[in-house]
Amino acid sequence: MKTEKGFSIADLKMNNRLVLAPMAAISDLPFRLLCRKQGASLCYTEMINAEAVARNNKSAFRLAESHPDDQPLGLQLFGARVESMEAAAKKLAGTEKFDFFDLNMGCPDGRVLRQGAGAALLRRETRACELVKAIKEAGKPVTVKVRLNPNVLNSIRVCKALEKAGVDCITVHGRTVKQKYSGPVDFVSIKRITKAVSIPVIANGNIRSRKDVKITLEKTGAAAVMIGRGAIGNPGIFADLQGHLAIKPINAMFNYLKLFEEFGMDKFGRKKTQVIRFLTKVKKQQVIELVQKAGTEEELEQALAELK
Ligand SMILES: Cc1cc2nc3c(=O)[nH]c(=O)nc-3n(C[C@H](O)[C@H](O)[C@H](O)COP(=O)(O)O)c2cc1C
Known part of the structure; x- marks a missing residue:
């Protein structure tokens, strides 16, 4: 497995082939910094609503805030309206520090689909290409993250159209909308997409071990792999996948809390959810229950006190 070989998106060079997935309420700035320290070569923000921006x-x-140590970074947008997408991209390119935009074309959430955004764009090829062109107006590279259509020929057609519209890299989560997050990842379809386009493809789905990385890279011919749920509560997975000593989830949790404070983040609900995810990895059920009940910062501190 040659994860150390690296890969490129436009002029941007990544030093290995392990990428952190965009994940709502997970891939925030402190979490990305932890994953980078453990060896993720590229991170994405969670999806950001273009209409809201x-x-x-x-x-x-x-959600778009970053840090000089948080590079290279892809900023993911979701939305369906060309005008707001262009406005959002221009505003963000003018104020935030990141390397490229990513368009979400894979979210299976009903609220997103009803707007015609996320995975709904897999069936709206023309609109998807218009959105890509609108984002490109902001002057940064653009990538997309897709799921598979039930018919692979459709997926190939959409990906080729996106490439023609100017997309610099495609991440393929090798499942359909109907599959959501379970069932086998379709390596064959990812490989067919990889072969059909000339831009790099990042393969995504179910990567937890070095063997998974090796098999995914071999079977898909992808330039890199993207890790989602395997990293939740466990940023050390990136060290582990490269055969390096990994940080323990409990230590990662305390580092996360320190960074959360340092960056002046104030979403108590998010903090609690992340803490529970780290604790789930170390099977601290009693502490999890206390954290779940915590309604204030003090109660959260108290719940975690015995772990220090
Ligand atoms: C909690 C959670 C939040 C997610 N949020 C996003 C998101 O904001 N944008 C996106 O493109 N995909 C999102 N995804 C999908 C992941 O990026 C990834 O494609 C999916 O989890 C499959 O990879 P995995 O098997 O490694 O988890 C999310 C997944 C999870 C579990």
């Missing part, structure tokens, strides 16, 4: 919504801008 276009309306200057403060919370949406907060």
Whole structure:
């Protein structure tokens, strides 16, 4: 397995082939920094609502915040309206520090699909290409993250159209919308897409071990692999996948909390959810119950005190 070989997106060079997935309420700035320290060569923000950014919504801008150590970074947008997408991309390119945009074309959530966004764009090829072109107006490279269509020929056609519209890299989660997050990853379809386009493809789905990385890279011919759920509560997976000593989830949790404080993040609900995810990895059920009940910062501190 040659994860150390690296790969490129446009002019951007990554030093290995392990990428952290965009994950709502997970892939925030502190979490990305932890994953990078453990060896993720590229990270993405969680999906950010283009409509909210276009309306200057403060919370949406907060999701886009980064740091000089948080590079290279892809900023993921979701939306379906060309005008707001272009406005959002321009606003973010002018204020935030990141390397490229990513368009979400894989989210299977009903609220997103009903807007015609996320995975709904897999069936709206023309609109998807218009959105890509609108984002490109902001002057940065653009990538997309797709799921598979039930018919692989459709997937290939969409990916080729996206490439023609100017996309610099495609991440393929090798499942259909109907499959959501379970069932086998379709390596054959990812490989057919990889062969059909001339831009790099990142393969995504179910990577937890070095063997998974090796098999996914071999079977898909992808330039890199993207890791989602395997990293939740366990940023050390990136060290582990490269045969390096990994940080323990419990230590990662305390580092996460320190960074959360340092960056002045204030979403208590998010903090609690992340803490529970780290604790789930170390099977601290009693502490998890205390954390779940915590309604204030003090109660959360108390719940975690015995772990220090
Ligand atoms: C909690 C959670 C949040 C997610 N949020 C996003 C998101 O914001 N944008 C996106 O493109 N995909 C999102 N995904 C999908 C992941 O990026 C990834 O494609 C999927 O989990 C499959 O990879 P895995 O098997 O390694 O988890 C999310 C997945 C999870 C579990």
